[in-house]
Amino acid sequence: MILTLGLLGALQTTLIGGFAGYYLSNSLYEEIGQRALMVAKTVAASPAIIDGIRSRDVPGLNALARRLAQTNQALFIVIGDDQAIRLAHPDAARLGFSMGDDDGDYGEEALIHGRAYVARAMGSLGESMRGKAPVIDPANQRILGIVSVGYSLSQVENTIGRYNLVLYGVVGLMLLVTAISAIVIAGRFKKAIFGLEPEEIAHLFRERDATLQSVREGIIAINRDGVITTANRAACDTLGLSPDTRLAGQHILDVLPDSTLLSVLESHQPDFDHEVWLQGRQMVVNRLPVRQGDEVIGVVASFRRRDELDLVSRQLTRIQQYADTLRSQTHEYSNKLHTIAGLIQIGAHDEALALISSETSDHQSLLHLLLEAVPDPIIAGCLLGKYNRARELGLHLDIDPDSAMEDIPDAMPRDQLVSVLGNLIENALEATRKHTGPGGQVRLSMTGLGEELIFEVEDQGPGVPEAAQQAIFERGVSSKGEDHGIGLHLVQQFLNRWGGSVTVENLPEGGSRFTLYLPKQPDETSNL
Structure with missing residues (x-):
């Protein structure tokens, strides 16, 4: 920017200065020429000059010419007759010779056509700007001769030199001001763009655009x-x-x-x-x-x-649930296998068979109930995992044998429903374990009759204070301490989108009941 502004300023200043100098020189040359022409006309109209040419008074004309030249600060005044023969000249040796000897200009324009004119020529006295005018006899308008007044161009050049000195000083000052201005402007501009060069700005712009589009x-x-x-x-x-x-x-x-x-x-x-x-x-x-x-x-x-963020939260919750289910099943079956192996080793074969039969009978009953009540394999798998989770915690998950959940609409996202149901059961297990310890019971009842899906989850926990029954569904609100309060918030978010609702009530015998209502058709105003 400094170079660009500096060069641009230098170019402008140089062009303006050159034009000014050229115009000044031409103006001065023109002014000197007009001055010479004016003096020549004045001298040619002088009666003394007219009489001198008539009488061919060479001494008188020369004396008069020298005096007029000195008075008008001219280089010379030359007077010739109608044949351009010099009658007056600063150099006496050139008297009597033709005025065209110096530069070939015999003054035809003045002598033949009677017109005054300006000419620039190199003569015996050096280069000069000359004004030539005819001498006309006022009595009969006959051309008697010619007057040539010359001004030395060295005078003009000296004058132009003085003007140019001032002009070049101004041009130099302008260049200096331009350079300083360019440095100041470039400094302020660079500060405004954090010291970056144009190429760096373009690179950052492309990076920013690519970053924006990739987000x-x-x-x-x-x-x-x-x-x-x-x-x-x-x-x-x-x-x-x-x-x-x-x-x-x-x-x-x-x-x-x-x-x-x-x-x-x-x-x-x-x-x-x-x-x-x-x-x-x-x-x-x-x-x-x-x-x-x-x-x-x-x-x-x-x-x-919002649903994208909720999807991530639900996926994390579901992964956690799957991990807990696998861990509980691994832990439970590992203990039972060790027990069966120990019974076999000590020869208690009947007890081992009874334990195997009991375990098989419990799971067969649960599997039979789930297959009949909940044909959907995803929800059935979730309930089976929570059943094993309860047993690992020393609790019992009692699923109402009269439950029926066969009419789940295809449009209802199973992953979200599993997340909601799993969060409710997990909270019930946690509350029961803390309040009653091993042996506690959590009850689950499901029905799909009518226009709604209804899930009831009862625990044996301390219950939920009435003042907190709405607040527990807000994000970050939990009785478990920090880094909790996400599960029930996701439940509420799903209900808001699907158009469902949840109620919380404390049981007379202790504990609480969460009842989930989900319409089989989503609310038309909801945003899934």
């Missing part, structure tokens, strides 16, 4: 006027817009009429993990003001569909 979260940035300056493809996808939609340049309220990004411009405060509805979709939004010094110049918002 799965929607990102929109606005300036202080609320106009969108940046948006990635994920923003269009998340908002349900066409991938070809150009968001940049549009006002945020034209794209999202309910957007609250402008409020961040006013409050200057960031907003994290805020749940909002955008274009009929529930989003989790982060909004961060962009600052330049102490001034907020824009806002950047990132957003993602």
Whole structure:
């Protein structure tokens, strides 16, 4: 930038200075020529000159010419007759000779056509700017002779030199000012762009664009006027817009009429993990003001569909449940195998057979119940895992034999239903284990009659205080301490999307009952 501005300033200054110098030189030459012409006309009109030429008074003409030349600061005044023969000349040796001897100009324009003119020529007295005028007899308008007045060009060049000295000084000063201005401007500009060179800025821009497009979260940035300056493809996808939609340049309220990004411009405060509805979709939004010094110049918002985050949470919860189920089954069956092996080793074959028969009978009864009541293998597998989990904890999961869950709609996502049911049973087992210890019982009842799926989970825990029966479904609220309070929050999120509900009540004999109601057809206003 310094080189560009400096060279541009130098080029402009040089062109302007050159034009000014050229124009000044031509103006001075023209001015000297006009001055010579004016003096020549004045001398030619002098009666003394006219009379001198008539009488061919050479001494008188020479004396008069020298005096007039001195008076008008001319280099010379030459007077000739109608044949261009010199009658007056500063060099007496040239008297009587033709005026065309010096430069070939015999003054035909003045002598023949009677017109005064200006000429530049090299004569015996050096290069000069000459003004030539005819001497006309006023009595009969006959051309008597010619007057040539010359001014030395060395005088003009000296004058031009003085002017050029000033001009070049001004040009040099302008160049210096331009260079200093370029350095100052480049310094301020470089400071504004954090010391980056243009190539680095272009590289960072390409990196930023690639990064924005690779992020799965929607990102929109606005300036202080609320106009969108940046948006990635994920923003269009998340908002349900066409991938070809150009968001940049549009006002945020034209794209999202309910957007609250402008409020961040006013409050200057960031907003994290805020749940909002955008274009009929529930989003989790982060909004961060962009600052330049102490001034907020824009806002950047990132957003993602809530169900995507819930899906990740449910997947993690389900993986945890699967891991717990496998661990409990491994632990339980390992203990039983060791027991059976010990009975066989000590010769207690009848006791070993009885234990095997009891174990087989319990599982056969449970499997038969699950196959009849819950044909869906995913839900049946979840209940079987929770049954084994309860046995590992020293508890008993009692599934109501009259349960029937055959009418689960195909549209209901099984992974979400398993996550919800597993969280309720796991919470019931945990509450029962802490309150009653080994031997406690958790009861599960299911029915799919009518228009709803109903699940009832009863525990033998301490119950849920009435003041906390709604708060326990909020994120992070739990009686288990920190890093808990996710399971029931996911339950509530699923119910909100599907249009279901859950009730909590304390039992007279102790413990609590969670009743889950899920419509077989989702709420039309829900967003799955």
